Amino acid sequence: MAATSAPATSTSPRSLLPVVVPGQLSIRTIRGRNGPFRVGFLTTPIGNFAVKDAELEQYPEGKYDGEFVVRYIFLNPIPMRDGFKFEIRCNLDGMTLFGVDKLSREDIRSFTTHDIDPLDEELGKQPAATPAKSAKASKPAKPAPVQASADPLVDTTPFGVDAPPPAAVAAPGSTEDGDAALFGLLWPLGESVKLDSTIDRRALRAQIARLGDLGYALDFKTQEWSRQAELQPA
Structure with a gap:
């Protein structure tokens, strides 16, 4: 990690x-x-x-x-x-x-x-150890959308927050083009995929949800997502 x-x-x-x-x-x-x-x-x-x-x-x-x-x-x-x-x-x-x-x-x-x-x-306050973003902490918070979606593939960015990367706003039932935008450099997906946990948390959740839809499962020992047929018993 x-x-x-x-x-x-x-x-x-x-x-x-x-x-x-x-x-x-x-x-x-x-x-x-x-x-x-x-x-x-x-x-x-x-x-x-x-x-x-x-x-x-x-x-x-x-x-x-x-x-x-x-x-x-x-x-x-x-x-x-x-x-x-x-x-x-x-x-x-x-x-x-x-x-x-x-x-x-x-x-x-x-x-x-x-x-x-x-x-x-992460949206409500900034880390003290990140001076480059400290200026944003002084701005008054703007109201969030009235209804935040429970679907991690739907953009729930509060007003006033920088827009997430394309990966965070891919729609459910994503096409191949949508998947390419969602996974970026990881696309096309191979038999196993290792996600980058340092990306925007919304984007990470969207990738995780989509991998499940595509038939991948996490092998916690290798910390990689593999097609379920490829996983070995623990």
């Missing part, structure tokens, strides 16, 4: 030399106004952390054992009705996964029910 920028937060992340630690990453799917999104909780010997990296968008719910490259650890504020609560979050530079189990009821209860879609976080 390629390095990603620190997520939006009012607390600047504490930079670390990359640390490789064994652990277990629990991933849960939550349905929000933009459609389904995924959040993670990483348990390691050095601590337990919330994970909202775009890479997780590809993975089904489950508990993944593996080794994780931790880049940032920071406190992230979560708005509540009576103020704020803080979660300890980390950014990952990469991971190697060995196996997966289903989430138990206890695992599911451990996730907060008011998780914010990372896409909304």
